[in-house]
Amino acid sequence: MKHAQHPFTESRPVAPPMVSGRLPVLGHVLEFMRDPQGVIRRGYEEHGLIFTIDLAARKGVVMLGPDYHQFFFKETDGVFSMRQGYETLLKMFDSRLFTFAHLTESQEQMKVLLPLLKNNDRFITLMEKEVDDFMQDTMGESGDIDLVDAFGPLVMHIGAHAFFGEDFRYQLGAEYFSVYREFSQGADVVLPSWLPLAKFRKSRNAKARIETMIYEFMQKRREAPREPKDLFQELIESTYYDNKPVPDGLLISMLLFIPWAAHETTVGHVAWTLIDLLQNPKYLAQVREELTHVFAEDRSLTPDALKQLKTLDWAILESERLHPVAHVIMRGVRDDxxxxxxxxxxxSMVFVAPATAHNIPEVFQNPDAYDPVRFSPERSENSKKFSLIGFGGGAHRCAGVNFAKMEIKIIIAKLLLNYDIELIDKDPQPKPGVETKWPESPCRIRFQRLDT
Incomplete structure (x- = not known):
């Protein structure tokens, strides 16, 4: 790839080369909706690290590899626009919120949120309790479950417990999860939300119900503040510009968006991490050996014990590489x-595509192989910035990435410490189309509790 001293020049070059196979009028739209990674992979094989796909109403430029990724994320608040990249989500969330706000507004919101997520160790105990309850109530001694169906409620309960508190989790948790699933169906990166489709209507109705639940719970907490403060109490008492309280509407939007983003990504990542381990028994044996060593005398999930689980850390990174749930990240182009x-x-639209970028030999050696040790200090194949972008990058990288990875680690560690597990469906595939790339059901495991 050629590099200019500065990305902008005075010349008038041509558009990036067009991927083959476009149809008259519709371009690549139908194929992209059915198999976006197929189009993008073909573009890479034909043209390399930058190319164009035809999305009928507008063109989409795909950029692959760390150098292009760096430019993409750097220019997110410059020539690129997140609002234009995710217009459908503007119907689901407040246009002033994080992703969609102008840079100054977004930075102010992150000043409120990031300090609350800095000490993730405080969530270890509640995560462990939720996983223990899941093993007792959902799994039991033996049986089989579908990973996505089972992990969905588990991740949502952890999120509700962490972000809203114990009282919300146990008073409203079941209803909250049910309504939230209907709300999530409104996330569609291709179809406009004004279409008269049932999923969009249900999503709007569910949003109204969730916002009411959150507002009523906020009012109860203001009347009877929680001591010691949990994250929810800290958030509703936080200040914004000039030490003024964060407006209620914006608080509700934050509390709508954060669990949604966490749920959509974490369910897929924890499922793929377990699937990949079960499909690779030699590496699974190494992870089990490490778990046995770390928890030989005490099975308490302390911060120090979790930090020692390096082979599990590498497995989580390798599954992020092979199966990024956010398989395409989009921006709109503000100006020529x-x-x-x-x-x-x-x-135009501009894309980075983790599902393709993580599997090209320019970045990762033997990319089709499952090889978590590539992330060990001796190899560090992700040492170049923006090589691994499953959780985004730059100023808008997922704020909860460390929370999510700790959650994944605790779920996997607890399951492997307590169960012998095998895949029933031996080769799960990602969901087709433009949806978040969870494993497609059926994706079942069979388990038997280990003697302890």
Missing amino acids: MIFEEYEVKKG
């Missing part, structure tokens, strides 16, 4: 731009 030898027009 010239980058290197290419021209990109205002109104």
